[in-house]
Amino acid sequence: MVQSDQGNGRSELGEFLRSRRARLRPEDVGLRPFGERRRVPGLRREELAQLAGVSVDYYVRFEQGRAANVSDAVVGAVAGALRLDETETGHLHRLVRTASGASRTTGAPAVQRVQRVRPGLLQLLASMPGTPAFIVGRRTDVLAWNPLFATLITDFSTVPEEQRNKAWLVFLHEETRGRFVNWETKARDLVGYLRLDRGRHPQDPAFARLVAELSARSEEFTRLWELQEVREKTHGGYHLRHPQAGEFTLAYESLSLPDDPDQTLIMYTAEPGSPAEAALRILAAKAPDPRAVLTGARP
Known part of the structure; x- marks a missing residue:
């Protein structure tokens, strides 16, 4: 089943953020790890929310592409918490815009112009x-x-x-x-x-x-x-x-x-x-x- 552009954007946003969380450990960012054994590698959503200064519920919606009117400040806070470089941060901004539907102008697929070399x-x-x-x-x-x-x-x-x-x-x-x-x-x-x-x-x-x-x-x-x-x-x-x-x-x-x-x-x-x-x-x-x-x- 083909997903909508917005659905694909939400999926790509979530996959990117989960991959960036997976490469960090609590001790890498100054957090004390919980005592229980971790089932998945990397930071948990709760820990990332704490570092970014947002609520856990908001970060969950953010990662799922369901947060409305996400500000550049929030995206920057998440990027900082994940220690993204400049290229990754720009990519995150674009994924957030796509997931929110901001990049869509109509319901039809975008028409790409032909690329010609001068x-x-x-x-x-x-x-x-x-x-x-x-x-x-x-x-x-x-x-x-x-x-x-x-x-x-x-x-x-x-x-x-x-x-x-x-x-x-x-x-x-x-x-x-x-x-x-x-x-x-x-x-x-x-x-x-x-x-x-x-x-x-x-x-x-x-x-x-x-x-x-x-x-x-x-x-x-x-x-x-x-x-x-x-x-x-x-x-x-x-x-x-x-x-x-x-x-x-x-x-x-x-x-x-x-x-x-x-x-x-x-x-x-x-x-x-x-x-x-x-x-x-x-x-x-x-x-x-x-x-x-x-x-x-x-x-």
Whole structure:
């Protein structure tokens, strides 16, 4: 049975809060644990309510998404009690708004606009023949890429359009999966970002379809999705392997586009004089014409 958007929002809010309570012990937050044996790990609702300065009854309704007119101050108090970081706190605010129905404007599913990459951005990708770069959209859809990024990860032109999605590729595409030496780290980062983006677009039906497919086909995805982690990826690095260039480490930088915050330009870079820089030179020599930037419009 398909739940309503509001029902789904309440479920996601409750699951997120329970997962955050489970990772804390009373002694972690300065509380004396009760003497009886605990049946579940982490803070109890009563303890969280005490820390947040609200009644137990109110917190129960809050966690179930049934509290009306929740103020930012209350959300902030709960976030503080749970020791949420900035990314988690923002995610909590969005879940509360969704659970209360504030994000709904009609009873019908929201219509998502088609994501298109501007010609100027395609020219930018083509102007970086020595830098693997791509543009990612909602749900981690890969919207555009330059030849060196395709050479580094996989030939996206041979991948069906509906599968040109970072999460799908990392979990279900053997070639892409094999590129990451630290695959578990990459997968965990990706799932955390996907859940964060899901909170930004609670009415996007394509999100539900993607999560359902990944859950059905990958036990690893299901395990990581159930952790309820949220992560904002702005920069970092990954250890990669390539059959023609060996193993090397690349850093990456993510730049959100001002005119479309749902599109992000991601560029991989190598330290000058490093083995990674030599590996990129090898791959760049094998990449197609730098002007052959590929893109698609995704709904």
